Amino acid sequence: MAGKRPDQNTLGLSVYMEVAKYTAPLAERRAQKAIASGREDPDRILERSGKTAIERPEGRLIWLHTADMAGALVLANLIARLQTLLGQVSFLLTTAERIRDEVLAVRLPVGTIHQYAPYDSPQATDAFLRHWQPDMVLWSDDRLMPILLQTAFQQQIPLVYLNAGMPRKTAKRLLWLPGAAAAVLNRFTAILAVDDAAIGELKRLGVAADRIRKTGPLSEGTPPLPFEEPVRAQIAKMLHGRPVWLAAHVSPQEVDTVLEAHRIAQRGAHRLVTILSPLSDEQVAPLAEHLAQSGLSISRRSEPESLTPTTDILFGDVKGELGLWYRVASVSFIGNSVHAAGTGQNPNEAAALGSAIIHGPHVGNFADSYYTLQKVDAVIEVANAASLAEAVSELMAPDKAAAMAQAAWAANSSGAEVTDAVLDVVQDCFELAEGIT
Numbered sequence: 001m002a003g004k005r006p007d008q009n010t011l012g013l014s015v016y017m018e019v020a021k022y023t024a025p026l027a028e029r030r031a032q033k034a035i036a037s038g039r040e041d042p043d044r045i046l047e048r049s050g051k052t053a054i055e056r057p058e059g060r061l062i063w064l065h066t067a068d069m070a071g072a073l074v075l076a077n078l079i080a081r082l083q084t085l086l087g088q089v090s091f092l093l094t095t096a097e098r099i100r101d102e103v104l105a106v107r108l109p110v111g112t113i114h115q116y117a118p119y120d121s122p123q124a125t126d127a128f129l130r131h132w133q134p135d136m137v138l139w140s141d142d143r144l145m146p147i148l149l150q151t152a153f154q155q156q157i158p159l160v161y162l163n164a165g166m167p168r169k170t171a172k173r174l175l176w177l178p179g180a181a182a183a184v185l186n187r188f189t190a191i192l193a194v195d196d197a198a199i200g201e202l203k204r205l206g207v208a209a210d211r212i213r214k215t216g217p218l219s220e221g222t223p224p225l226p227f228e229e230p231v232r233a234q235i236a237k238m239l240h241g242r243p244v245w246l247a248a249h250v251s252p253q254e255v256d257t258v259l260e261a262h263r264i265a266q267r268g269a270h271r272l273v274t275i276l277s278p279l280s281d282e283q284v285a286p287l288a289e290h291l292a293q294s295g296l297s298i299s300r301r302s303e304p305e306s307l308t309p310t311t312d313i314l315f316g317d318v319k320g321e322l323g324l325w326y327r328v329a330s331v332s333f334i335g336n337s338v339h340a341a342g343t344g345q346n347p348n349e350a351a352a353l354g355s356a357i358i359h360g361p362h363v364g365n366f367a368d369s370y371y372t373l374q375k376v377d378a379v380i381e382v383a384n385a386a387s388l389a390e391a392v393s394e395l396m397a398p399d400k401a402a403a404m405a406q407a408a409w410a411a412n413s414s415g416a417e418v419t420d421a422v423l424d425v426v427q428d429c430f431e432l433a434e435g436i437t
Helices: 011-023 026-037 042-049 069-086 100-108 120-130 146-154 166-174 180-185 196-204 229-239 252-266 282-294 322-328 350-351 365-375 385-395 398-436
Strands: 059-067 092-094 114-116 135-141 158-166 190-193 212-214 244-250 273-276 298-300 313-315 331-334 358-359 380-383
Touching: 011 120, 011 146, 011 273, 011 398, 026 042, 026 146, 042 120, 042 212, 059 069, 069 092, 069 100, 069 114, 069 158, 069 244, 069 398, 092 385, 120 146, 120 298, 135 146, 135 398, 146 180, 158 398, 180 313, 190 196, 190 350, 190 398, 196 212, 212 252, 229 298, 229 322, 252 385, 273 282, 273 322, 282 313, 322 350, 331 385, 350 385, 350 398, 358 385, 365 380, 365 398, 380 398, 385 398
Parallel strands: 059 092, 059 135, 092 114, 135 158, 158 190, 190 212, 244 273, 244 331, 273 313, 298 313, 331 358, 358 380
Antiparallel strands: none
């Protein structure tokens, strides 16, 4: 990776910065038009001026920027990995476009702050950087903001360009200013390109070759949930090779659907065991009472001796063991998705641990993840107890479940590999920045 930061400022970029001082008032007019068309949230329009009522967290802060909702969901996974890697660091995520607040609130790691990116004007940029004072910028938007990036560079804030494609719109806007596009792009300490075509375009625009590294496109790869292999082996031994499926993240409205699906599927799969894991820990007590009245043989994970050869339902009532259940069961129904009030749960957790995936139609909060898996035939969608039972029965055939699980794992792991490569570069740059400050 290149260690030196370019300190030259081309004439073209200087002219752009100067002209921007006189065109900044146009931003207010643009904001009002955007509000009228619904492209801006009127309650958060001040964020476009770099202003906010949210206080900056104490300590070091990494600012990530992307274009839209899809980019934000990809960066959500990167933020989670960075939290684990870097420890006590805060994260700010900005988007250029309006997003669905209710979805992002569910998907972002706890503590991450979302703001709308400031307009690329001197006034908005100064207000934004003065307030947030980021220690590093991770840029993931091919629409570059020359003023914002140049100002951050002048303040010696390390800049890394993630998921770099072909920033043609930015380059076209700067063509009338010789060297301006190259100057902006060379402000980045490192540029992580998605493919060879992007590398070629970046070089054509004047990016120094030693600043570019091909990592592939970032996607929403999820690292495997933890589990203890000795515990998994013990439970597998107690199940004595019985057919098993998992109903994970089951909402209260879906419990009876899962129980009925078990009864139907059990007719064709002798000694079938259903592992049932609730949507939240608060539901453990009421769900235990409900299961006790179901007429089925119930065992509880908190009472290992209760698992017997006649167990119908193994109730996962111990917190933090979902990774274990995804390993025990080769087939998983991801709940909070059949009932109309459902909003879905993350299917990549199951994909990362080699489980075939079934889900309902109501997956709004994770629709992008399911769409990715649908494209590679890695999921089955169901609508009720009958279709859920049919899907479970179909996937009791080991070859069918294995093929789906492999497709899901491949889709998830490819994103994880790129994320790992990005993490290496980010950590290097972050440690370099710590040495400078």
